[in-house]
């Protein structure tokens with residue numbers, strides 16, 4: 832779909848709080864929660880807008896926000912203790928540009944997030960659950 836056609840049909844593009852919606856998405860808020868809070872028809876409209884405007888790569892680069900989200904959610908959802916510890920350790924090593932700053936470290940969390948499928952990202956956005964392979968890779972780091 833062309834951007835022009837997207838803009839004509841998109842409820843997010845025409846929303847008064849469009850910027851707030853976009854930044855909520857980039858900071859890993861659940862699209863379902865965003866849709867509810869801003870009275871959008873459903874989370875699919877959030878995803879469509881994010882795809883059209885290139886917000887997915889921006890969100891994936893925002894690794895620190897993702898890790899903060901895991902750490903914050905630790906008390907609410909059933910995240911394993913080792914995942915939280917790994918997230919805290921990773922958070923301490925990542926600079927604000929999303930780059931891993933441990934000199935001896937070869938794992939790029941950005942790459943891991945890039946490798947996640949849409950379903951995995953959605954599961955993560957909704958429940959904080961990371962795929963097994965992701966946790967295993969971070970835990971080895």
Ligand SMILES: [Zn+2]
Nearest residue numbers: 841843844880
């Ligand atoms: Zn839009």
